[in-house]
Every structure is written in structure tokens, then in C-alpha cells.
Amino acid sequence: EIVLTQSPGTLSLSPGERATLSCRASQSVSSNYLAWYQQKPGQAPRLLIYGASSRATGIPDRFSGSGSGTDFTLTISRLEPEDFAVYYCQQYGSSLFTFGPGTKVDIK
Amino acid sequence: EVQLVESGGGLVQPGRSLRLSCAASGFTFDDFAMHWVRQVPGKGLEWVSGISWNSGSTGYADSVKGRFTIYRDDAKNSLYLQMNSLRHEDTAFYYCAKASSYAWIGNWFDPWGQGTLVTVSS
Numbered sequence: 633e634i635v636l637t638q639s640p641g642t643l644s645l646s647p648g649e650r651a652t653l654s655c656r657a658s659q660s661v662s663s664n665y666l667a668w669y670q671q672k673p674g675q676a677p678r679l680l681i682y683g684a685s686s687r688a689t690g691i692p693d694r695f696s697g698s699g700s701g702t703d704f705t706l707t708i709s710r711l712e713p714e715d716f717a718v719y720y721c722q723q724y725g726s727s728l729f730t731f732g733p734g735t736k737v738d739i740k
Numbered sequence: 741e742v743q744l745v746e747s748g749g750g751l752v753q754p755g756r757s758l759r760l761s762c763a764a765s766g767f768t769f770d771d772f773a774m775h776w777v778r779q780v781p782g783k784g785l786e787w788v789s790g791i792s793w794n795s796g797s798t799g800y801a802d803s804v805k806g807r808f809t810i811y812r813d814d815a816k817n818s819l820y821l822q823m824n825s826l827r828h829e830d831t832a833f834y835y836c837a838k839a840s841s842y843a844w845i846g847n848w849f850d851p852w853g854q855g856t857l858v859t860v861s862s
Contacts, residue, residue: 729787
């Protein structure tokens with residue numbers, strides 16, 4: 633099983649600031665099959681990024697993904713009020729899908 | 741618009757069974773694999789099970805293997821999760837999610853339903 637570790641656990645920032653979230657895998661993620669999801673309280677997760685760097689339909693371009701192998705990053709270039717949420721990475725390159733524990737982005 | 745609506749959650753005693761349903765609309769259901777993912781309230785996400793477009797292939801997390809069964813009824817555009825021998829640790833919100841392609845592996849999940857809460861308690 634591929635274990636995903638996310639850092640930091642919590643990121644306290646102000647609107648307009650840049651957010652950089654990290655996701656590290658215990659072994660190489662096949663074909664960079666890495667996705668990022670956003671979850672707000674009381675809501676289901678929403679897909680942001682797939683294939684490590686491709687934005688899902690309707691996702692603003694302030695969200696970007698990068699990385700390969702075992703190290704991946706989600707960047708939010710300028711935080712909007714609606715971006716304060718929990719972010720999860722997920723690998724789907726193995727038959728046992730796994731998620732990271734999440735990074736909470738909250739308002740400073 | 742793609743919609744996924746889960747139902748069937750509730751309070752159940754340990755050792756008993758429960759069946760969850762997911763009604764799909766807005767897309768050609770039998771072209772896509774489907775998944776179940778769960779989340780303990782206030783905690784992270786755990787993949788539970790996936791099924792291919794034609795029910796020919798399924799997968800399960802080790803934590804539910806042998807107890808849970810995923811299946812689909814394409815005539816009803818519905819996905820199901822039969823949960824047997826339920827344990828306290830199965831308490832969670834259960835989400836169904838559409839895969840990005842026909843295979844249950846190698847695909848991301850989009851979108852997700854709103855979830856249904858299963859509480860296992862005596």
C-alpha cells in the first residue's frame with residue numbers, strides 16, 4: 633500500500649496570499665496518478681487536479697499541481713475566501729487507492 | 741448535470757447488515773466505473789470499493805474485504821454496497837463517486853455524491 637503524507641497539517645494564511653501544500657508518497661506513484669480534492673465542511677470532496685497537474689473542469693487557474701514520482705505539490709496562487717478548506721491528495725496508480733490525511737487551510 | 745444521490749444509511753447494531761444505494765443521473769452510467777469512499781466524521785478519506793463498467797472487475801480495501809460487496813444495476817442506473825458483519829469502526833459517511841473511465845483502477849473520482857451516514861452501535 634502506498635502511504636501518502638501531507639504537510640503541513642494546517643496552513644494559516646490570509647486572503648490574497650499564496651498557499652503551497654505538499655504530498656509525499658512512500659513509493660513512486662505510477663504514471664503520476666495523483667489527484668487533489670478540496671472539501672468544505674458539510675460537503676463532499678471536489679476534484680481539483682488529476683494526473684498530478686491537470687486542472688479539472690471548472691477549476692480556477694489559481695489552482696495548480698506539480699510534481700512526479702514521490703513528491704507532489706498543490707499551489708493556490710492567491711487565496712480567495714472560498715478556498716479555505718481541507719485539501720486531500722490521492723493516488724490512483726495502484727489497486728489500493730489511498731488518500732493523504734489532509735491539509736487544512738484556514739484564515740489567519 | 742451529473743448527480744449522485746446516496747441512500748440507505750442509518751443506525752445499525754454490530755454484526756448486522758445494511759445496504760447502501762447510489763442513484764446516478766446525468767451521464768451514461770454503464771460507461772463508467774464507480775466507487776465507494778468513506779469518511780469518519782471529522783477524519784480523513786478511506787477508499788472502500790470499486791467496480792468496473794461491466795461489473796467484470798471489483799476491488800476492496802483490506803478493511804472490508806469479505807464483509808462488503810459492491811454491485812451495480814445498470815438498468816436502474818444504480819450502485820450498491822452490501823455491508824455485512826458491521827463493526828463499530830465502519831461508522832462513517834459513505835460517498836459514492838464516479839470514476840473517470842470504464843476501469844475501476846487508474847482513474848480519479850469525479851464527482852462525488854453528498855454521502856449517507858452509517859452508524860454502527862448497540
